[in-house]
Amino acid sequence: MLSNYNDAYKFEAGVDEAGRGCYAGPVFAAAVILPKGFYHPQLNDSKKLSVKQRELLQPVIEKEALAFAVAAVDHTEIDQINILQASFKAMHLAIDQLGIRPRFLLIDGNRFKKYEGIEHQCIIKGDGKYASIAAASILAKTHRDAFMLQLHRQFPQYGWDKNMGYGTIIHRSAIQQHGLSPYHRKSFNIVPESYQTALSL
Secondary structure, three states: OEEEOOOOOOOOOEEEEEEOOEEEEEEEEEEEEEEOOOOOOOOOOHHHHHHHHHHHHHHHHHHOOOOEEEEEHHHHHHHHHHHHHHHHHHHHHHHHHHOOOOOOOEEEEEOOOOOOOOOEEEEHHHOOOOOHHHHHHHHHHHHHHHHHHHHHHHHHOHHHHOOOOOOOHHHHHHHHHOOOOOOOHHHOOOOHHHHHHHHHH
């Protein structure tokens, strides 16, 4: 069973991101404040859940949460400020949008840019340990997947309906064949060598 972190904090928000390692599309982040004692038997790290399980949990979390918010930073800004800073910015934007101001932040991972006025704790693999982080991981993932499915309709050749922008063999092969879409992250240096050579001529 996933735990709450600290009963001393009435409004504790779990924060997580999705899409940090993708070749294309935005990075999404979610912040979730769950009611004390919230429990769902399937709640877990989003990566350990099936697509169907995540889709079933999303409305449960959104209905039961005291507050939740989802935010994104697009590929253009990722290229401008780098993916780490873009992830921090997406997290901050999600926290900004919460209807309740949290008194403590639980951050998945080992690094975070301090959010002014709120204490935080970074927790490695926190999405498999704490309910609010797990909930945030699910919302970030489901909202990002829905966005990538929309992009897939414009650019079906990259298989984003299956890989969601991650660098699978099919995705890399499509880049070799078709080049980059307008939504690829140029700073990730994923341009095929032959295409890079042509650009430099």
